[in-house]
Amino acid sequence: MAEDWAxxxxxxxxxxVWDTPWSRLYTPEEPYGRWFTGGRLNIATNCVDRHAEREGDRPALLWEGEPGDRRAFTYAELRGAVRTAAAMLRGLGVGAGDRVALHLGWLPETVVAMLACGRLGAVHTILPTPLPAEALAERLDDFQPKLLLTQDGAWRHGTILPLKARADEALSAVGGVEQTIVIRRTGVDVSWYAGDRWWHEATGVETCTEPERPEARAAEHPLLATPMANRRGRPVSAVHGTANVLVTASTIHRYGMSPGGVFWCAGDITWLGAQVHGVYGPLSRGDTAVMFEGTLDVPNRDRTWDIVERYGVQTMVTSPSVVRRLRGWARRAPDQCRVSTLRRIVTLGEPIEPDLTRWLRDQIGTGGLDIADGWGQVELNGVVRLDRPVDATRIPEPGLAIVDENGATVASGERGELVLTNPWAGMLRGLEGVGAEDAARHWRRYPGSYATGDVASYRDTGDPHRPELIFHGRLDQVISVSGQLVSLTEVREALLAHPFVADAEVCERSDPRLGRSLAAAVVLATGVSTDNTTTLARDLLDAVREVLGGLARPRALCFVDRFGPELSAEARRRALAVLLAGAGEEPCTLTWDQLLAAAREDPVPGR
Known part of the structure; x- marks a missing residue:
């Protein structure tokens, strides 16, 4: 292995800060390898305590709620809040290895709970606030937490989501959760049951019995679990280790994303990228992290630039989908005084189109804004590569290569699967769920390499060390929508579960305004009336959203008379993608003959 890599x-x-230094950096051991053998550290020490001891008055969190309320924490205040929350959790019986589910939006308490769990060695997961009760119950059943943290309600686009009520309904179907801690956020009335406690009361004790210095944990002690898109309808979650998260988050933050200063990750906290790069990254470096609870068009579509101006944001991280919305909302570029502090924008989660990059650079930055695009995966703990890093010489080389199905490197311009030929410290430490075995194939396809499942090619830039990496989608039926993975199989199964649907297919499509999105085609059951296709389509798409959430809801739907045996499932999806590329949100009607004709024009028939 290269000396420079090590x-x-x-x-x-x-x-x-290590309580016990590691004795060996990396040990090649199936399937993921072992990192920092013998080393012990604590995430709270590295993200809070060491900064509080040196510069306790430095701002750590600058938080803004959707209704406009604001809170700020210095590193000294954050340290006190984390210690108090850890003492509360410990008093409720939470210890090292126990599991805590956070059914929370992006609140200061969410960050405090994440760090308090890490301080104790408990494993946490963050569950999306829009999940309906049935889907929430499934997530809880998969994760098996000892304790649940939720809110009375959550602000979302000007309305209140009834989180506590949904959690109560979900818990009625799931066993094992001993306590529910509720954060008072919106003031809505909630039902109360045995084992329920208010956060402000549970953390409002006069004295803190939590030790001054947190106990060190083994380097690979599990820190968090995050759900991945289901494979073939089978759930799977990635478990990440403490040092694995810390080392990569800290390194990518400073040398990949931000040279320092006020940092804002504009994304949902349930997104692993927001947790790693919006919380652990900036806090591990002692930077100031801006955090926003709501949607960026409330109360108006200038909210993004209001936040940048108010807090002096210097580096902003978000997804290309958010940038597309910002461009669509903009009648004109914001006044330059409002974005005068902004120096750098980094996009994650999906490829960004050149015209979006130009809009950011020319309209937002008037030519002086540095734009970078990052690639990574949940399995790899977020971003691995940026096309314009702050300092490329300080980021370990992942050894990216593009190979054919036999593992041979393809020529420049040819498509193949992207693989990592060097070990990456952020690699997950385990897979959980009944779909884990299916997901584990990424470590078996090419001996000595990790297969990403992404189809890519290299474009020559004249610099042999920095060719341009072009992405062309996925090998499996999982795509990235707004930075989060969505399973086409899951969406199809949600449609098939509807009593009006006899058959269904789901495909990925590219929209110049919205980027990647889903489109679906359904064959209706015998006897279902098509007198009002608009209402029928809305019912079908709403059913998907209720089960899987808003990102999984197809943006276009068509009704097809039948699906014949002439095409493979992949060829059928490719034909649909061609026919629905320009479709609007109003439902349309297609025939099977039209799909066959589109498939015949496909340059890669039968794939």
Missing amino acids: HRWTRAAEEL
């Missing part, structure tokens, strides 16, 4: 990882790890 040197960079060593330097990255040495920038953290």
